[in-house]
Amino acid sequence: MTNAIQVFRQHVSQKGCHRSSKREKILGIFLKSRTHISAQELHGLVSQDYPEIGYTTVYRTLKLIADCGLAEEVDFNDGVKRYERKWKRDYHAHCICTQCGRDFEIFDEGIRDMSVNLAKRKDFTIRKLRYELFGVCRQCAAVLAGGEAS
Ligand SMILES: [Zn+2]
Numbered sequence: 001m002t003n004a005i006q007v008f009r010q011h012v013s014q015k016g017c018h019r020s021s022k023r024e025k026i027l028g029i030f031l032k033s034r035t036h037i038s039a040q041e042l043h044g045l046v047s048q049d050y051p052e053i054g055y056t057t058v059y060r061t062l063k064l065i066a067d068c069g070l071a072e073e074v075d076f077n078d079g080v081k082r083y084e085r086k087w088k089r090d091y092h093a094h095c096i097c098t099q100c101g102r103d104f105e106i107f108d109e110g111i112r113d114m115s116v117n118l119a120k121r122k123d124f125t126i127r128k129l130r131y132e133l134f135g136v137c138r139q140c141a142a143v144l145a146g147g148e149a150s
């Protein structure tokens with residue numbers, strides 16, 4: 001049975017870095033965090049428990065976590081680089097509200113199947129699949145329509 005920490009440790013030792021308890025604390029917090037998180041936000045969470053861990057360590061660790069496939073970068077077109085946990089999570093699409101910035105996840109195998117079929121037409125192999133929809137959420141739509149958010 002492999003778990004996330006083993007995947008991470010193997011990656012770190014392959015890169016020739018020594019094992020660090022700081023990095024593993026950061027990983028633990030990342031794995032428990034909300035779905036989409038920036039290095040800044042993660043550092044905020046980490047420093048609640050471990051004020052001695054600096055932003056640079058968090059930032060570099062997040063990159064290591066992504067490099068070994070435990071996390072993936074998500075881009076919501078607002079200039080903020082966020083990551084989400086990829087380990088043991090199914091493929092999903094993102095809906096991003098351009099008014100309030102909130103994001104929603106939609107889990108549907110159909111998105112992946114459709115993408116694979118489209119790529120096949122060009123003998124294209126998908127390595128990374130991102131599906132992001134930009135628009136207006138229900139609450140913001142109600143506000144824009146002049147009504148009250150429910
Ligand atoms: Zn909204």
Ligand SMILES: [Zn+2]
Binds near residue numbers: 035036084092094105
């Ligand atoms: Zn997501």
